[in-house]
């Protein structure tokens with residue numbers, strides 16, 4: 001019995017170390033309070049035919065705060081601009097209607113040229129499910145967001161705001 005207790009305590013210690021390693025050491029984005037009341041930019045539905053269905057299948061909504069809406073208009077996103085990529089599971093009722101299911105996560109971009117200088121003036125972050133505090137990304141994952149987004153022509157933003 002004692003041996004098992006020791007083993008599980010050991011596993012616990014490893015988990016704690018892993019969690020510490022996974023946390024971002026650099027500056028982190030703010031939680032986007034109230035983003036569901038911001039401007040809805042667009043929605044995409046990732047269906048079962050997608051190779052990434054298991055990880056990110058479902059509804060992908062994008063929201064923009066007022067500064068970000070100005071950025072879509074001018075092509076240059078001002079300080080304080082925030083964008084949210086809201087990923088929800090899809091639920092098929094078998095009768096032809098697909099509805100939103102539980103939230104998988106939200107991805108966030110926040111413009112602050114000084115704070116996020118190392119990632120091109122944009123901060124990148126993720127919050128798990130409906131949590132405002134669980135941040136699953138480490139610095140390497142954040143760097144990967146930046147590497148891809150830096151290729152977007154309009155100030156690292158891919159999507160467009162339709163009229």
Ligand code: HEC
Nearest residue numbers: 044062083084085107108109124125144145148157158159
């Ligand atoms: C391989 C490229 C790639 C990577 C890596 C990537 N994204 Fe994106 N991201 C995109 C594309 C493409 C879109 C536009 C999707 C659309 O228009 O429906 C997008 C959209 C977004 C948006 C909405 C603003 C915009 O640019 O349209 C946010 C916020 C966002 N991503 C955050 C993140 C975060 C945070 C990460 C890292 C966890 C990340 N992205 C990783 C390609 C990428």
